[in-house]
Amino acid sequence: MTSRKEAIRALHASGCSKEVIQHCLTVERIALQLAKQILSRGHELDLNLVRIGALLHDIGRSRTHGITHGVEGGKILRRLGLRKWTNFAENHIGAGIPKNEAVRLGLPARNFMPRTLEEKIVTYADKLAEGNKKVSYRRALESLKSDLGEKHPAVRRFRRLHEEIRKLSNGGPAETRTRDLHLSS
Numbered sequence: 008m009t010s011r012k013e014a015i016r017a018l019h020a021s022g023c024s025k026e027v028i029q030h031c032l033t034v035e036r037i038a039l040q041l042a043k044q045i046l047s048r049g050h051e052l053d054l055n056l057v058r059i060g061a062l063l064h065d066i067g068r069s070r071t072h073g074i075t076h077g078v079e080g081g082k083i084l085r086r087l088g089l090r091k092w093t094n095f096a097e098n099h100i101g102a103g104i105p106k107n108e109a110v111r112l113g114l115p116a117r118n119f120m121p122r123t124l125e126e127k128i129v130t131y132a133d134k135l136a137e138g139n140k141k142v143s144y145r146r147a148l149e150s151l152k153s154d155l156g157e158k159h160p161a162v163r164r165f166r167r168l169h170e171e172i173r174k175l176s177n178g179g180p181a182e183t184r185t186r187d188l189h190l191s192s
């Protein structure tokens with residue numbers, strides 16, 4: 008098992024900037040709040056996997072801030088013997104990237120979609136973290152739309168991810184309730 012301290016040490020040792028580390032700590036906080044809410048609804052998940060996955064998801068930003076930072080993060084984690092968390096780095100970009108889009112983007116020809124509940128929570132929490140600040144789902148959705156365009160498939164994927172997390176955590180009406188989750192800073 009990798010501890011929180013070891014994960015943070017790995018971020019420093021790989022050369023992540025102070026800003027990246029702050030962002031990872033913010034994603035950790037948001038992801039743990041979501042995970043605890045989901046746990047309280049009787050669903051099963053591994054809190055330590057969420058915590059360490061959130062801390063390590065952006066370790067590839069020590070090499071690049073481009074779209075390959077997920078794949079680069081996976082390589083770093085494999086080299087460090089932290090194979091268990093490679094998926095968190097590789098599959099968190101956008102709201103996940105399917106194989107056909109990965110090819111178009113020049114990424115390796117495979118599926119980069121978050122698969123486990125723990126990976127989905129970290130991917131979603133990352134979208135709610137603007138730098139080291141937590142923003143609402145609506146704000147995150149608007150940012151994504153203005154970055155990529157309303158019709159970009161990542162917008163649809165983020166909506167779907169939001170719906171999935173919302174159903175698991177509170178079961179309220181669509182697209183509004185995440186702000187009601189206990190996610191205040």
Ligand SMILES: [Fe+2]
Pocket residue numbers: 064065076099100
């Ligand atoms: Fe990232």
